[in-house]
Amino acid sequence: MVACAALLAPFTALLVAVFLVPVAYAIGLSLFSQDHHGLGFGGGTTVFTGLRSYLAVLTDPSFVSGFGVIALYCVIFVPVVVVSALVLALLLDSGLIRLRRTAQMLLYLPHAVPGLIAAVIWLYLYTPGLSPVIRLFARADITIDFLGLHTVLPSIVNIALWSGLGYNMVIFYAALQALPREVIEAARIDGAGGIRTALMVKVPIIRGSVVMVCMFALIGALQLFTEPMLMNQATPMVNSRFTPNMYIYDAAFRRNNYGLASAASVILLIVTCALSYGVTRWAGRQERSAR
């Protein structure tokens, strides 16, 4: 028992110190606000304001529009990353490709590039003057603006796609490799072609992995920060409250309103948890009804 406690103690201490206490503290802070009187000497007084910060956050158009941006981002990103990763995994699994290991490694490579650096690389590829891509288009007399009003979001999606494509492909590929070969053999004997087998047999069996990838893509999307933060330095199309996390940063460090920032953090936390709980439950029900 002593040994068990000793092995668990460090982790439990961390769980309390960097997870439970901060969340509780943020909830507490979100219910209070700092009133600065006069010239602001002496730090002012802390007053209980109840849910007023939540009301302020939820009625702030710049916070709500952040979720709109995330929703639009998901509508583009999730289908593109799932379909392309799935197609690549199915192709690698089909036995039609030589040098499978090399292909996997090349496709996975961007995942080893830190998020900020991936964003820097692409930002420079989007920047007129720096970008060989824009220069190439210009030679064909095509002007292309990657950081314009309608292109900036797809440009951010592209960065995420570049980073995540290989990673998600490997998840699908691992699931496909674990499929019982008899099932695929049976489909072939029944006269199903490669594409038919892939769509009607393989994909339905690995749908658990597909749901998982979708869920992580959604949760990841809610956390969007690094890429738009970097874009914010380069284009006015990305404002300083572009996504919920940027809103939190802006509220805490540009507007020095910790109550507002805490409330926004708690809302984001709740949305994230609700989403992952909901998707897991839904996936579990699908799994059971399939049996």
Next chain:
Amino acid sequence: MTVIATPAKTSGRRLTSRAVASTVVVLAALYTLLPALWLLLASTKNADALFGSDILSLRDFSLWHNLRDLFTMEDGVYGRWYLNSLLYAVLGAFTGSLISVAAGYAFDKYEFPHKEKLFGLVLTGVMVPPTVLALPLYLVASGIGLVNTFWAVFVPVLFNPFGVYLARLLSSGYVPNEVLEASRVDGAGELQTYFRVSLRMLGPGFVTVFLFQLTAIWNNFFLPMVMLSNQHLYPLSLGLYTWNSSATVSPEYYPLVVIGSLLAVVPLIVAFLTLQRYWKSGLTAGSVK
């Protein structure tokens, strides 16, 4: 005749599918490879050549010049960032993995009150992304005066609930209970058994947890951005971010951001290539369940 014709037709069709499949995979590989290649080529250019027209020309080869600038700019602060990143990531991932693997092992091998409730909390931790915790952590850290210190970034990154989940899974797979029984019969204490026997059997699992955490900490951006204002404590990601903002005003920073980014990618690529099989075992264990 049909007996002969059919295989010929199928093999012809197979050849076309092979070509189509290969083309798709090659295009995808180019998509992932070319931006990285651009970074490599761009790092050999000085500021003028970077904005020049021909990326492939080696006329203005200034890699060495860029490297010297990188490590001398602002009193060599880049080297400091690099050391910080190594310290946060390597030391953090190592300590964090020790903590997570011990906890995962305890969850697997011992019975204690409220065990599954506590594990439920661990799983909740897995679902909560670290960025959501960054601001709450800042508020706590500023309450106890730890903001803008090494510990403000180092302690939170040790928390790795996914590592605990993975370690529990691997412990039940790789450490047979009979071995523990044998060790107990030999008179070894529980902790002695853990460190001498079980941890050794969990070795590959430990490396997997370590790799995942190393990548996560090296990637960390939001937390240091929130916690740190002293440039000398910055990790690479935050340092390059500030240099990129300087570049929008003074373009001589562009080559530095480019070559600085290139060097910042190296450790993870090396870790990934040398420890590939561990990384893959973790990914499959985490996804297939």
